[in-house]
Amino acid sequence: xxxxxxxxxxxxxxxxxxxxxxxxxxxxxxxxxxxxxxxxxxxxxxxxxxxxxxxxxxxxxxxxxxxxxxxxxxxxxxxxxxxxxxxxxxxxxxxxxxxxxxxxxxxxxxxxxxxxxxxxxxxxxxxxxxxxxxxxxxxxxxxxxxxxxxxx
Amino acid sequence: xxxxxxxxxxxxxxxxxxxxxxxxxxxxxxxxxxxxxxxxxxxxxxxxxxxxxxxxxxxxxxxxxxxxxxxxxxxxxxxxxxxxxxxxxxxxxxxxxxxxxxxxxxxxxxxxxxxxxxxxxxxxxxxxxxxxxxxxxxxxxxxxxxxxxxxxxxxxxxxx
Numbered sequence: 001x002x003x004x005x006x007x008x009x010x011x012x013x014x015x016x017x018x019x020x021x022x023x024x025x026x027x028x029x030x031x032x033x034x035x036x037x038x039x040x041x042x043x044x045x046x047x048x049x050x051x052x053x054x055x056x057x058x059x060x061x062x063x064x065x066x067x068x069x070x071x072x073x074x075x076x077x078x079x080x081x082x083x084x085x086x087x088x089x090x091x092x093x094x095x096x097x098x099x100x101x102x103x104x105x106x107x108x109x110x111x112x113x114x115x116x117x118x119x120x121x122x123x124x125x126x127x128x129x130x131x132x133x134x135x136x137x138x139x140x141x142x143x144x145x146x147x148x149x150x151x152x
Numbered sequence: 153x154x155x156x157x158x159x160x161x162x163x164x165x166x167x168x169x170x171x172x173x174x175x176x177x178x179x180x181x182x183x184x185x186x187x188x189x190x191x192x193x194x195x196x197x198x199x200x201x202x203x204x205x206x207x208x209x210x211x212x213x214x215x216x217x218x219x220x221x222x223x224x225x226x227x228x229x230x231x232x233x234x235x236x237x238x239x240x241x242x243x244x245x246x247x248x249x250x251x252x253x254x255x256x257x258x259x260x261x262x263x264x265x266x267x268x269x270x271x272x273x274x275x276x277x278x279x280x281x282x283x284x285x286x287x288x289x290x291x292x293x294x295x296x297x298x299x300x301x302x303x304x305x306x307x308x309x310x311x312x
Contacts, residue, residue: 034217034220058237059216063212066210084243089241090237
């Protein structure tokens with residue numbers, strides 16, 4: 001399979017991402033380490049709380065989005081060079097265990113870097129549950145290598 | 153800082169400094185293997201020839217480490233309702249093995265909710281700094297807090 005370079009992105013392109021699905025054990029394990037609040041680590045307290053059950057830490061959600069992106073990068077040999085940041089992330093509805101969330105990456109902006117053989121891709125990534133309710137939404141930018149023949 | 157704070161207890165302009173954590177190569181690779189398996193987070197040799205010139209932590213690992221420090225501070229997690237997300241997140245300098253990180257949080261704005269009298273929104277600027285005082289992570293985040301005396305029972309036990 002051919003490698004995916006900056007030149008392979010098109011404005012408005014929508015790319016389906018590998019789905020996100022997380023077990024209650026994974027939610028608790030991540031939160032014990034990084035975000036040990038009751039709604040993330042204690043199913044019984046979470047059931048009594050205002051979220052009505054165990055939910056993933058927002059930072060776990062962000063890491064799971066990264067896993068989905070990184071899986072796509074690997075499967076499609078996308079030549080990612082990392083990211084300087086994220087404009088906005090919104091946790092719209094809680095990420096719950098054992099639910100499959102489908103996501104896509106939409107290309108919003110394409111710009112060739114002036115100083116390096118790479119391009120800057122502005123993107124919007126959204127994941128939603130099977131009913132179509134959006135769980136989270138991210139707007140950010142990523143760096144991607146240019147095709148070798150385009151590097152002159 | 154180790155007392156519960158309600159919406160009324162926050163003041164714009166206040167800066168809180170806390171946390172101290174040295175990051176190892178092993179944990180950088182372990183986090184990356186699970187969530188962000190790109191070569192510059194996972195493989196010393198491949199990282200050397202990457203644009204980073206060596207192994208660097210996943211930016212999401214860095215963000216999780218800030219949350220780890222925040223979660224130790226009752227002021228942040230004692231009476232929070234929910235966090236909406238974050239804005240303008242940047243990783244200006246990469247985190248490398250052996251870096252020691254500390255947290256700094258500034259209160260930007262406090263706004264009582266018009267529609268929900270039991271809560272208010274506090275906007276923070278959050279940062280992680282390395283041992284040279286360089287910012288390795290920064291973002292702003294809107295967090296909802298209960299107003300004093302308005303938190304339900306379950307929330308008084310810690311936010312859920």
